Amino acid sequence: MRYLPHVSPSAVASRLRERARTPGWKADGMQMVKAAVAAVVAWLLASRIPGLEQAFLAPWIALLTVHATVHRTIWRGAQTVLATVLGVVLAAGVVGMVGASALALGVAVLVGLLLARLGVLHAEGITVATTALFVITAGYATGGQPPLIDRLAETGIGVGVALLVNVVVVPPLNDRSAQEQVDHVNRRLGELMQDMAYEMRTPWESQSEQDWIERSRSIDSDIQRAWSLVRLASESATWNPRGRRHPSQAQGYAEVLVRLEEGVAHVRSMARQVRESSRSAQQWEPVFAERFVDLLDRTGEAVADPDAGVADLRQEVDALAVELSGEDLPGMLWPLYGALIANLRIVITVVDDVATARPVRT
Structure with missing residues (x-):
C-alpha cells in the first residue's frame, strides 16, 4: 500500500496564500464571484416576474454566459440564447408529438446532442440537450401548449444579467496573467541553461x-499556455470600458513569445549536441569548454532577467x-564547437530582442 507524503496544514495554507496573490488566481477568483452574483441576481429577477412559475433557466443561463471577457460574454451569450431557444423549441416539439414521457426525454436529448455538433453551436456543447432535458423534467409540458414565451423570457434575463455583471464588476484586462506566465517562461529557460552549465562542469557520466x-x-508547454493567456489578454480589451484607459500590452507579449520559442529550440539543440558528444566520449578542449560553459551560465542569468544587458556576452562569444x-583543434570537434557557439549567440540575440520588445511593467 502506497502512502502519500505528509504535508502539514500550515504548508498547504502557505502555498494557497502564495498562489492566491498571483494575478491568474485573482482573475479566477473574481470570475467565480461574478458568476455567483449573476446567477443570484438572475434568479431574484426571474422569480419576481408574475407568470414565471419555474424560473430555473435564468440563473442557469447567467452562469453559462459569464465568461472571462466582455467580448466572449457577448459572443457566447448569443450562442447560449440560440442553443437555449433551440432546446426549448425542441422540448415543445417532441412533447407535442409523443407526450411528456421518458421517450420524449430520450428523443429530445438525442436530437439536442446532434444539434450540438453544428459549427455555430459547437462551443456550447450540450446546452441544447440539457435545456430540453430541464424543460421536460420540470414538468411544464402537461399536454397543453408549453409556455415558450416564459422560457425565452428567462433566457433573456439570464443573458442580460450576465452581460451587465461582467461589464460593471471590474471587467478584467488579463494583462497581468499574461505577463506572469511570460516571466515564468523566462525564469524556467534561464534556470535550465544555468543547470546545464553546472552539470557540464562535472564528469560526463x-x-x-x-x-x-x-x-x-x-517549457514549450508553458509557452503554449502563455500564448493562450496572451490571446485572452488581447480579447479582454475588446468592448471593455477599461481598455480605453489601460491599453492592452498583448502585442508586446506576443513578440516576446515568438522569440522565446526560438530560444527554447536553440537551447534544446545545445542539449542534444552535448548528449551526442558525451555518447561518443569526445573530450572537449579546455580552451573551449571553460569559456563556453561560463558564457552559457551567464546567458542563463540574462534569460531569467531579460532586462539585463547582453552586449558584453555577444562580444565574448564572438571573441571565442x-x-x-586560430587554435589547432581536432577536426572532429570543429562542427560541435561551431554549432554550440552559433546556438548560444542566437540565444543571446533572443535575450536582447526580448528586452527590447518587453512591454512596460505595471
Whole structure:
C-alpha cells in the first residue's frame, strides 16, 4: 500500500496564500464571484416576474454566459440564447408529438446532442440537450401548449444579467496573467541553461542531457499556455470600458513569445549536441569548454532577467569564435564547437530582442 507524503496544514495554507496573490488566481477568483452574483441576481429577477412559475433557466443561463471577457460574454451569450431557444423549441416539439414521457426525454436529448455538433453551436456543447432535458423534467409540458414565451423570457434575463455583471464588476484586462506566465517562461529557460552549465562542469557520466531535453519540452508547454493567456489578454480589451484607459500590452507579449520559442529550440539543440558528444566520449578542449560553459551560465542569468544587458556576452562569444579559429583543434570537434557557439549567440540575440520588445511593467 502506497502512502502519500505528509504535508502539514500550515504548508498547504502557505502555498494557497502564495498562489492566491498571483494575478491568474485573482482573475479566477473574481470570475467565480461574478458568476455567483449573476446567477443570484438572475434568479431574484426571474422569480419576481408574475407568470414565471419555474424560473430555473435564468440563473442557469447567467452562469453559462459569464465568461472571462466582455467580448466572449457577448459572443457566447448569443450562442447560449440560440442553443437555449433551440432546446426549448425542441422540448415543445417532441412533447407535442409523443407526450411528456421518458421517450420524449430520450428523443429530445438525442436530437439536442446532434444539434450540438453544428459549427455555430459547437462551443456550447450540450446546452441544447440539457435545456430540453430541464424543460421536460420540470414538468411544464402537461399536454397543453408549453409556455415558450416564459422560457425565452428567462433566457433573456439570464443573458442580460450576465452581460451587465461582467461589464460593471471590474471587467478584467488579463494583462497581468499574461505577463506572469511570460516571466515564468523566462525564469524556467534561464534556470535550465544555468543547470546545464553546472552539470557540464562535472564528469560526463553525471550529466543528464535527456533531462535537459525533457525540461525544454516542458517549457514549450508553458509557452503554449502563455500564448493562450496572451490571446485572452488581447480579447479582454475588446468592448471593455477599461481598455480605453489601460491599453492592452498583448502585442508586446506576443513578440516576446515568438522569440522565446526560438530560444527554447536553440537551447534544446545545445542539449542534444552535448548528449551526442558525451555518447561518443569526445573530450572537449579546455580552451573551449571553460569559456563556453561560463558564457552559457551567464546567458542563463540574462534569460531569467531579460532586462539585463547582453552586449558584453555577444562580444565574448564572438571573441571565442575568433580565438578558436586560430587554435589547432581536432577536426572532429570543429562542427560541435561551431554549432554550440552559433546556438548560444542566437540565444543571446533572443535575450536582447526580448528586452527590447518587453512591454512596460505595471
